[in-house]
Every structure is written in structure tokens, then in C-alpha cells.
Amino acid sequence: MKKYFLIGLLSVSLCSLAQESLPLVVQQKNELDQNSWVKNVPFERIYTPEIGNQINHFDIRKDNPLEWMVAPASGGLWLSKDAGITYENIFQNQPTQQIKTFAVHWGKGIIWVATPYGLFTSKDKGNSWFFGGLPEFKTIESVHINSRNTDEVVVAVLGNPFDADEKRGVFKTSDEGKTWQHSLFVGNRAGVSQIIDTPNGQTLFASVWHDESTTWKSIPYGSMSAVYKSEDFGTSWSKVSTDGFLSGNFIGKIGLAAHGDEKVYAVVDNRGSKTRSVATRNLAKITNIHLLERDFEAMNKTDFLNLDDNKLNAFLHAIGQDKKYTAQNLKDMISAEITSPARLMIFLGIRQQEVIGAEVYVTSDGGKTWQKTHSQPLEDVFYQNGNQFGAITVDPNNDKHLFIGAYPLLESVDGGKSWQSKHNVSLDNSFEKIYYRNNTLYATSKKGLAISYTQGKDWIFRNVPQSVSFTKIGYDKHQKSLFLASEQGVFMSKNNIWTKISSQRQLFGSENDIYVGSGNGIFYRYNVEKNTFLRLKSLYTSENKAPLRFGKQTPLLVSQHNSDVLYVGSNKMRFSSDRGQNWRTISEDLTIGSKKGNDIYATISAIAESPLSVGLLYVGSDDGTIHITSNGGTTWQSMYASNSNAFKVNNLVASKHHQKRVFATFSHPDKTNPEPLIFMSEDQGVTWTELRSNLPDGRINIVKEDPKNEQIIYLGTDSGLYVSFNLGESWHSFGSLPATGILDIFINDGTSDILVSTAGYGVFKSSLEVIQPLRVAIVAQDFFPLREKVRIEHSNRWGNTWSDWESPELPITHFEVFASKEMKLQIKIMKGKVTLQSFTYKTSKGFNYIPYDMTISSVGKVMFERVAKRISLETASDGRVYLPKGEYTIVFSVEGGFDEERILEIY
Structure with missing residues (x-):
């Protein structure tokens, strides 16, 4: 290795980019x-x-709210003309189905979509598509078409989230994508996360987001975060978030919403520190008790273990440690007496440092002056995850009526002075994008596209059917049960009936043993027959002298040699010989080592066990190491350690x-x-x-x-x-x-x-x-039928129907063949010397699946009955004649001279 x-890093001119043919990777x-x-x-x-799917973007037609487009995560682009009752995929034959965002001019049917390969555009509402430029630009967040001149398009590029990137900012084309101008560049760590337009068609506002995050540390804020304005549809820009706007080094993501040409609301992620003890708590609360670090000082073990998990998780969100620990992790440490409640924060090496979080600002003069709309803090809206949100919308008919989307959904009817919660806070779900029009509120979450006609009180989902993502497949062959894991939980199919069995997101094992997990080293064993769960014993034991580091996708392996044996990776390997009821550590730290930060890093990410040798294990980490043991963990040897570019080992297969x-x-x-x-x-x-x-x-x-x-x-x-x-x-x-x-x-x-x-x-x-x-012998031949005998079960329903209200059953089978090149075949179905059916087929190189509908031609019917004499072939109700039970010969005649024969059995 x-x-x-x-x-390689591609450089980009700051003045112009010519439109290209399809990107090289697509070609x-x-x-x-x-x-x-x-x-x-x-x-x-x-x-x-x-179960729904995350929605990357959606657009509602303003003059007809029944018509909209939706881009599910990695799920294409879908058009609905009946408010989401039915959908049509209008991007399905394109090089990728991964669409980050899009823009549509509904009147002219012009669409621009942003993909990992660049921009694609359609001028006929998705019937045909062309490449629009900006290949390999990272994270295009927003696209806007000039309603007055559709040749002009502006694009917001956030750029590389983990490194310096010159290809950030705003790019504009005035010639339908033939050339592009880099019209706004603020810094190589500051991209543009959003562009909004205004009714006059020329004035735009852009949200610049300064992000210094690394793989192991989240720093989604900086002094370059700001609001910029253009009055010539993106050709030139000026910073307008000055007078009265948030300033300093702790400005995070900014979300924008405009009402008219001059009034703009901004929801800002203020990462400045605050002390909750001096924060006023008059806002309607979701969590009615807030834990503080000092609350742990007087607690004993029992008090801590009796804490409400939701409040403990909210505390971790508030101090920015929710990516590293869960409430159950903390309780496991205290239960194992690794540390005490009073010394917990010192043991973890963290201190309570809450941030101010969500703030709302407004300008009524096009950005010349700003003011904060509220005097009381907006508690428990962003926690320390404001980088995930930035959703704000304003009622087009009432400039005082606002909504903010985050963990809760907040509404204001007085221009942001006061706020009320419309939906209970959920740390497992949130409102990512929101849009309000015609007394209808549209919102997206991990569960898909939701609509409320009651100002957020009640919701219905209008998701694209089968637009779902499952991260893991499992199967219990004894119970004949299929398992699927997703962000929405774990689901089981038994007797073709689907049931949600767990809210956990990880799935392990197969055949006899099914395990689920929530990440961070917490697992349960599922008994399929009894439909019960048993939590595995805590992986924290008194032998831990330092906190274990568990990834969000902590790996668990069930041994192929003994299903009682489990392996789990944190930064060390843990071993159980009794299905997780007891654990012991079988390695030292198998990563390069922890880096100071608030994101999970330096954890074991992959485990593999040799099915041919007991005790032979391979372990990989997310900071680029591979270790091996041949004796079940008694000794370990480093086989690979990456350089400063720490590549994550995401799969090991023995x-x-x-x-x-x-x-x-x-x-x-x-x-x-x-x-x-x-x-x-x-x-x-x-x-x-x-x-x-x-x-x-x-x-x-x-x-x-x-x-x-x-x-x-x-x-x-x-x-x-x-x-x-x-x-x-x-x-x-x-x-x-x-x-x-x-x-x-x-x-x-x-x-x-x-x-x-x-x-x-x-x-x-x-x-x-x-x-x-x-095998080589097959590939070496020009043509080879892959089955010696094709067997098909006969049915009297072929071509027939027993009711005027149903369609006849139309059988189809496929003859699988391998061809070394394109060639023309003639296929004959024969009984003895009689040809019952004959058709041609053109192969492509490789595996071919030649369709056959089990029919007999009119000539074949006559010839067969003449030879058979006592047999009369009946015509089905669809007017066709189908093969009766029996054995037939398939003859493949290859253009150029040779035949191959196989058997077709109808039984």
C-alpha cells in the first residue's frame, strides 16, 4: 500500500469559467x-x-400551490401537480440522482440543478437536460434564475467544509452557463450558504458563512460571516451587515428571508459564550429544567442515574458535547464508578460553555441599518448545532408574521419581538427548511416534506413514494426475517409485513443473532421469536482510567466461529464471550490518538474476523490505522498508519x-x-x-x-x-x-x-x-447460453382472465446468455423438428437477458397440431397461444454460422 x-486541487480563475462538455468523471x-x-x-x-427521507430542497409554484418540485437526499428531482399525491421523476436518466439544490422558472419551464458533478439545466421542464458548468465545485447551496432575463443565473457555493477552497462565494452566468464569473469571494474558508431574491428581480441578498471546522473539531463560525447585497442580480456585491448587526469573531451560519425589496430578516447562530444563570427564561420553554455543571457537585451515584435522559442529553447539546457522548454514556461511567458526578466534567476533560445561539435581526432599509428583534434570549433553539439550521420564513401578506425552524418550531406575530413554540423540541428530529405562503407552512425534516394548514399545530407528510435510504441490511434465515436500518430506526419484514422494531439506527449480525445500536457504544440484542430486546452490559468498567472514545457508528462484530463471542471497537477493542453480558479490554489504544475537539475522532471504525482462522482479527480506525492480531487480541501488530492525511478505514473484509x-x-x-x-x-x-x-x-x-x-x-x-x-x-x-x-x-x-x-x-x-x-472458459467464447435447462411453471392463467375487471396474466421469462461482443441472434423454440416460435435479438457485450413471452406463432400452432394430430392448442382470451406443459429445445443461431441448443421445460 x-x-x-x-x-490534486484544481485551480479556478476568479474571472471566468467556460462551459464544458460533460465532466471527465461523467464521461x-x-x-x-x-x-x-x-x-x-x-x-x-x-x-x-x-419512512420518509431527508429533503435537500423543494420549490412551490407561487401561482399554483398544487404544483411543486422536491429533491429528496440522493433521490432525484420529482414533480408533483397535485400537492404531493403523485410524483414524476424528471431527472431519472441523468448521470447522478444526487441533487443538493435547484431553481425553477415555472412560467418558462427552465430548471437548474446542482449535483456533485456540477450544474445541469433543462429548458423544457425536465424532458431534456444539458450540462451547465461548474464541474466538481463542492457544496453548491443555492441557485437563482433571473425572472426578467433567464439567461442570467447566480449560484451560491459553500465550498470544501474541511479545508481552504478558492472556489467559494457567488458565481454568475449571463449566457445560460456558457461562461461563469466569480462575482463574490470573501475568503478561502468563507462560502455562501444562501441567496435570496426580492420582488424587483434585481436585488439579491447573500449569506456568507465562515467555517474553520476540521475532522475532529467543529468551529462553524468566524469574523467573515456576513450578509452581502447585490442590486444588479449578482454582478457586484457589497457587505451590508454592519450597523446594528452582530459583529465579532463568533458569527455562525445566517439564514435570510425577505419581505418586499427592503425588509430582510436574518436568523443568526451567535457562537458567543453566555452564562445561563443570568439568562432570562421568560420564553415558553420546552425543557422545563436545565442542568448545570454545578448541579452535579452534590449528586451521589443514585441521584445521577435517576436523572431524566432527555434533560441530560439536552445538557450535552447545550455544551456542544452531543457528538461525543449520550446520556447513557455518562450514566455508564458513573455506574461503573470510573468517576463521580462531582468529577465527571474534569474526567471528560470538558467544561460547560454554552453559546448564545439563535438571534433574529431585521433591516427595513435594505441593509443600511439592523436591529435585533427580541430582548429576551431564544433558549433551546439551536443549542450548539446552529450550523445545521438557518431556517426562517416570513408571511408574504404580513411582515410581522415569522417562523424559525430548528429543534423546536417557533412563531412570532409581532415582527420577532416575542416567540411561541409550535412544536415540541426533539433532539432526534428538527425543522431544517421552512416556507410559508397562503396560510400554509411547509417544512422538511429527516422524515421528509411536511405540510401544515394550521400554523404548525398539525402536520401531514407528502413524500415521494419509496424515496428511502437504508444503511444496513440484515437477515435471519431461521425466522426468514429481513431487517433494514435507517436514520428513522430499524424495521423488520416477516411474512411480507413490515414492522418498526427499534428507534436505534445501527444493525449488526445476521442469521441467528440480530443486534441494534444507537452509536456511542450502546447496543441491544433482539430476539426475533419473542420480539424482545436485551441491553448489552455497559462497555465501561472500572478498569477504564480514561474515557473511551466511541464513534457515532460504533462497530460491533458477531464471531463467525462462536455466536456467543462479540467484539466492539471504541478506541480500544472490547471482547465478550457471553453475548455482551460481560466485557474485557483486549487491546491498548489502536488509533493514532485523540485530538482536542468537540467532534468524535480517533475511534475504531472497522473490524473484520477471518472465517478461516479463529482469533485472526483486523481492526481499522477513522484516523488511518490498521492493526492485526492472530491470537484473539493477546498481541497486536500495526500493519498500516496513514500520514498527516488521516484516511478513515471504512471497510475491512477478511x-x-x-x-x-x-x-x-x-x-x-x-x-x-x-x-x-x-x-x-x-x-x-x-x-x-x-x-x-x-x-x-x-x-x-x-x-x-x-x-x-x-x-x-x-x-x-x-x-x-x-x-x-x-x-x-x-x-x-x-x-x-x-x-x-x-x-x-x-x-x-x-x-x-x-x-x-x-x-x-x-x-x-x-x-x-x-x-x-x-470463468475464463466462458469469457473466451463468442457466445454461451448460461443455463443448460430453463424451467418454468405452467399456469392456466397465461393470457386468460376470469373476470371482465382484471387483466390477463402475461408470462415472461429470460434466457441468460453471455456474449463477447454485439451480435445478432435468431432464437427458435422447437418441438422436435417443428418451429413453434422464432424471433431475433441483438446482444450487447457481457450478460444478456433475452425475453420470451411463452407464445406460439400462428404458423407454429398449425405445424404443431399437424404433427401431433391428437392435440389441439387452445387460444387464450388475449388471442395468443401459449406453450403447454412439456419439454422443448431452444436454438440460438448466431449470425455468422453456429448454433447453441438448450432445454426449455414447462412443468
């Missing part, structure tokens, strides 16, 4: 798709529970075919970098070979070995599903899936079925039965 990785992916052997492999959708073979995948610390990093070792990690080959860009989410063919590897990346038939020397893309990320892969060893969970499109199923036996 290389000991370092070089990341490469298109070429790979066209030449793929598996582009025709069919997948069918597995219908899953409608081969089931060769004891010393192991696969590792990495992701960049810059989470916007899409380079796919996959490596293989044949000597237990001593040396590594890179396997990228012809893989297009796309972070790797999952890697799987084929259970039957040691040469085959499957990859799920942010750009799709791929397979290699030669251990990574070359890759082929599955072309019949949506162009979105693949989050997990599950292969049923017994049936050869493959299930894949997608980002934004649910779960799909296919069969690997004809793919797995692929």
Missing part, C-alpha cells in the same frame, strides 16, 4: 456503463416501509477463500473528496495492492466478496454498484439501478440472491446465479 496519497462513468458486462442484469424493487487475503477501503478526511480507495493484501496486511483500476469517482461504502467465486468482488460506492471478475483488475457497473449511492450489499449464500440498499431509492433485488459461475 502507498504510504501517502496525493490529492468515464458513461464509457464504463456502455462497456459493462453486467449493464443488463435486471433488478426488481423490494417494497419497504414508507477473505473466506484465502486465509491471508484481506480487503480494505478508505475514505478521505475531506468528506467531499470522491476518490474510491480500495486495496487488497495477500499476506495479512504486510503489503497492499491498489484495486481502483477503472473505477469512476465515488466514495466506497461497502465491499463484499462473492461467497462462491473467489475472483469476484462487489463494491457499493456513492456512484453505483460495481463488480470485478478478476480481483479488482477491472470493474463493471450494474446499469439497471438508479444512478445513486449504494449503502449496503447482502448476498444470500443459499439462494444466490443479492439485495442492495440505495441512497434515496430503497432496496433492490437480483440473482447472481448466472454471474457467479463465470
